[in-house]
Amino acid sequence: MVRGRQRNEIVIGYRLAQAERAIMNPQGKSEPRKWSVDDVFVVISLGE
Template sequence: MQQASDKSVIISEILDPRTKNLLPMLEISDYVLSNELVSMVLAMVAEDRQINDVLEELFAEAGNEMHIRPADLYLWDGEKLSFYEVLLRARQRREIVIGYRLANAEKAVINPPGKNEKRRWSLKDVFVVIAEKK
């Protein structure tokens, strides 16, 4: 973990899109181009007004947030379920599963393909959920 933090340089926000061109020379690992983000959100709302309700809920100070939850909240070790079945179990907890990260994977899978395909889950897997803060 220490090695990763020694090598990573993160800039939280860039306002001028021209600054983005300088980042490769500075070995910057990640950034947020806030003006571009605002433009994308406005385009989403213009295309479908109902998305505004979802965005308001996600970005409100109180209410639902994204969380990483352990698999044992939704299944037993080695249980064979489809993603849809996990989603239904999470729904009983008033949560929405939007993805997962398998125990042996480096990255999470958001909105996975093949949601009907059954797979054997491990208790070391985790799920990405939208839920109220507890």
């Protein structure tokens, strides 16, 4: 999530590599989580 802030993006959800659907506005946002390189983040960006 820090990387999103550094790039002026807002992370609003994610899709785990093995999942079919994204999780939007997830519970437990402050809990540490291990991510796979194949997980995908859903972001809002101002460009580029």
